[in-house]
Amino acid sequence: MKEQAYNPYENMLHVLDEAAEKLGLQRSEYETLRYPERELTVSIPVKMDNGEIRVFEGYRVQHNSARGPYKGGIRYHQDSDLNEVKALSAWMSFKCAVVNIPYGGAKGGVKVDPRELSREELIRLTRRYTTRILPVIGPDQDIPAPDVNTNGEVMGWIMDTYSMFKGHAVPGVVTGKPVEIGGSIGRTEATGRGVTIIALQCLENMGMDPDTQAYAIQGMGNVGGTAARILYESGKKIVAAGDYSGGVYKEDGLDIPQISQYLSDKKNCLKNYQGEGVKHLTNDELLTCKCDVLIPAALENQITADNAERIQAKVIIEAANGPTTVEADKILERRGIVVVPDILANAGGVVVSYFEWVQNIQSMAWDLEEVNKTLKKIMLKAYNDVDAMAKEKNTTMRMGAYMVAIDRIVTAGKLRGGPISMA
Numbered sequence: 001m002k003e004q005a006y007n008p009y010e011n012m013l014h015v016l017d018e019a020a021e022k023l024g025l026q027r028s029e030y031e032t033l034r035y036p037e038r039e040l041t042v043s044i045p046v047k048m049d050n051g052e053i054r055v056f057e058g059y060r061v062q063h064n065s066a067r068g069p070y071k072g073g074i075r076y077h078q079d080s081d082l083n084e085v086k087a088l089s090a091w092m093s094f095k096c097a098v099v100n101i102p103y104g105g106a107k108g109g110v111k112v113d114p115r116e117l118s119r120e121e122l123i124r125l126t127r128r129y130t131t132r133i134l135p136v137i138g139p140d141q142d143i144p145a146p147d148v149n150t151n152g153e154v155m156g157w158i159m160d161t162y163s164m165f166k167g168h169a170v171p172g173v174v175t176g177k178p179v180e181i182g183g184s185i186g187r188t189e190a191t192g193r194g195v196t197i198i199a200l201q202c203l204e205n206m207g208m209d210p211d212t213q214a215y216a217i218q219g220m221g222n223v224g225g226t227a228a229r230i231l232y233e234s235g236k237k238i239v240a241a242g243d244y245s246g247g248v249y250k251e252d253g254l255d256i257p258q259i260s261q262y263l264s265d266k267k268n269c270l271k272n273y274q275g276e277g278v279k280h281l282t283n284d285e286l287l288t289c290k291c292d293v294l295i296p297a298a299l300e301n302q303i304t305a306d307n308a309e310r311i312q313a314k315v316i317i318e319a320a321n322g323p324t325t326v327e328a329d330k331i332l333e334r335r336g337i338v339v340v341p342d343i344l345a346n347a348g349g350v351v352v353s354y355f356e357w358v359q360n361i362q363s364m365a366w367d368l369e370e371v372n373k374t375l376k377k378i379m380l381k382a383y384n385d386v387d388a389m390a391k392e393k394n395t396t397m398r399m400g401a402y403m404v405a406i407d408r409i410v411t412a413g414k415l416r417g418g419p420i421s422m423a
């Protein structure tokens, strides 16, 4: 099947419509979920170090607030656009509903390659972007967090800018902050940790011993890198790892600490990594390499009709948001490959964001044991809810997750007196 130009928002709508239909919903009952409640596009003038002014485009899209304040990360990426951010905002609504935390969904993005900016330029970009979205964010309103190419440091700048305008410190306006200024311990690694919790649970459910599987991970950023480290530390064999430059493969297992150490210098990339017995792969070879568990942990639109037929993994754990296209999903389903969808698999980040927000409201700090224990409890509960729904409706984990999410959001909307908080 020939794929049309990939539009993540269309991709999201396909899955939403199919899941809503399987749930027996009328279009009018979930129609509002097909549109974001609010879309904001902003221009961000930045004075560059050479004195020139460059204007960047940014977005904040608020998809749904039936279950609580909007929640979702901000990404910096040269390919970011409104359709991507709209899709990502909807996925946040579904994700928060699947793990049953009291949030709606939102997402932000700035069309910029942050590797081309100096640190000072990035600070100025972040501060100006924050002032542009300031009227629509806030600790009770919409709470940003890190995403692709943003981190705790960037959240600190956002918190500071917001607080300057309010005239007092407002730590709860963002999550994923450094611990010293109100961040939660365990937040940075929470997404990767959640991915491993879900992966192990899925393998056990399928009767596959997690200790004897070969894992392949696309993306060695915060999420993929952390998942790789946790799996490696518990004795799992990671045969392949990739980043934007390409991948590396070793049949009897890569030395993940050595690779992480190498990549900690941001000038390095996997294409140039050398290790004993390590083979180099293209991105396509990485996705289709011989492995049991494939963990896409990079960007959208990676598993497509072009490669889905050749994927060798038995299980795919979606650590990235939206890595699989609708067409690829159908191929994987026909081939009996189990896909644990993004809105379940990568929800660990927003779950610990929620803990951070709760700690900020209470002016309390939990310890790491409390954070990780509660994270695991919530992730496993969500896994079981999705698995039960998928079994009951005799469908895939993706459909099961969407059905759990849509049901919860639509119910919240009805309880507020209208189909999905409609006036």
Ligand code: GLU
Pocket: 071, 072, 073, 074, 095, 143, 144, 145, 146, 147, 148, 175, 176, 321, 346, 347, 349, 350, 351, 353
């Ligand atoms: N950016 C992360 C995600 O896609 C985390 C969002 C958050 O913590 O609000 O789930």
